[in-house]
Amino acid sequence: xxxxxxxxxxxxxxxxxxxxxxxxxxxxxxxxxxxxxxxxxxxxxxxxxxxxxxxxxxxxxxxxxxxxxxxxxxxxxxxxxxxxxxxxxxxxxxxxxxxxxxxxxxxxxxxxxxxxxxxxxxxxxxxxxxxxxxxxxxxxxxxxxxxxxxxxxxxx
Numbered sequence: 696x697x698x699x700x701x702x703x704x705x706x707x708x709x710x711x712x713x714x715x716x717x718x719x720x721x722x723x724x725x726x727x728x729x730x731x732x733x734x735x736x737x738x739x740x741x742x743x744x745x746x747x748x749x750x751x752x753x754x755x756x757x758x759x760x761x762x763x764x765x766x767x768x769x770x771x772x773x774x775x776x777x778x779x780x781x782x783x784x785x786x787x788x789x790x791x792x793x794x795x796x797x798x799x800x801x802x803x804x805x806x807x808x809x810x811x812x813x814x815x816x817x818x819x820x821x822x823x824x825x826x827x828x829x830x831x832x833x834x835x836x837x838x839x840x841x842x843x844x845x846x847x848x849x850x851x
Contacts, residue, residue, distance in 0.1 A: 696708060696709065696710050696740060696741070697709040697740055697741060697839060697842060699842045699845060699846055700846075701845075701846050701849045701850050702846075702850040702851070703850060703851045704849045704850060704851070707806055707807060708787070708788060709741060709788055709789070709790050709806065709807070709839075710741060710742060710784075710785070710788040710789075711741060711742050711743075711744060711784045711785075711788055711789045711790070712734075712737060712741045712742070712743045712744065712789075712790050712791075712792070712839070713744045713745075713746060713777075713780065713781055713784070713789050713790070713791045713792070713801060713805065714743070714744070714745050714746070714791065714792040714793065715745075715746060715747060715777075715792065715793040715794060715795060715797075715798045716745050716746075716747035716749065716754045716757075716758070716765075717747055717748065717749065717750045717751065717754070717795075717815070718794045718795060718811075718813060718815035718816070719792050719793055719794045719795075719798070719811045719813065719832060720734075720745065720792075720832055721751075721753070721754070721757060722813060722814050722815060723751065723815075724750070724751025724752070724753035724754075724757070725753065725757060726757045726758070727813065727831075727832055727833070729833045730832055730833065730836065731760060731761055733833060733836040733837070733840065734761045734763065734836065735761060735762070736840060737836060737839055737840065738761070738762040738763070741790075741839070742764070743761065743762065743763035743764070744763060744764045744765075744766070744780070744784070745758055745763050745764070745765045745766065746766050746768060746773075746776070746777050746780055746801075747765070747766070747767055747768065748767075748768055748773050748797065749767045749768075754767060755767065766780070773797040774796065774797040774798070774799065774800045774801075775800065777793075777797065777798060777800060777801040778800035778801050778804055780801070781801045781804050781805055782804060786804045786805055786806060787806050788806065789804075789805040789806055789807075790805060790806065790807040790808075790809065790839065791804075791805035791807070791808050791809065792809045792811055792832065792835055793808075793809075793810065793811065793821060794810065794811045794812065794813065794815065794816065794817045794818065794821060795818050795821065796818040796820055796821065798818075798821055798824075799818070799820045799821050799823075799824040800824070802821060802824040802825045802826075803824040807826050807827065807845070807849070808824055808825040808826050808827070809825055809826070809827045809828075809829060809835050809838070810822050810824070810825035810827070810828045810829070811829055811831070811832050811835055812828065812829070812830050812831075813830075813831060813832060826849060827845075827848055827849065
């Protein structure tokens with residue numbers, strides 16, 4: 696668990712990190728350098744969940760050395776599937792990362808939603824759904840490893 700008291704934002708008690716894979720944790724289907732090490736450190740205090748449409752078909756093999764619950768979504772309406780997953784976990788205990796339109800609902804619902812702009816871009820709608828926008832996933836994961844940075848960003 697990660698607990699942070701953020702002035703005028705409230706007490707945040709996180710138990711779960713939920714992330715998209717394609718374009719968020721990866722580039723062209725390959726995990727971004729530095730992500731594995733950070734996620735392995737975060738797994739010591741948060742349960743990690745990766746929800747993906749798996750555009751490149753590589754997510755499960757790329758995530759094999761990371762302690763996480765990885766789910767390749769099937770069918771249609773992946774935005775609703777991701778939102779329902781976060782709701783079932785208890786949205787108030789979730790920090791969510793994403794970059795695509797199908798991530799906007801889970802970012803909006805999560806206690807803290809973080810929009811990621813890596814090399815594959817970031818959908819405009821996701822920016823409006825997020826609490827924080829970052830320009831690299833490693834910087835975003837570092838917010839959890841150094842929670843005073845997150846506090847500085849979200850306080851008002």
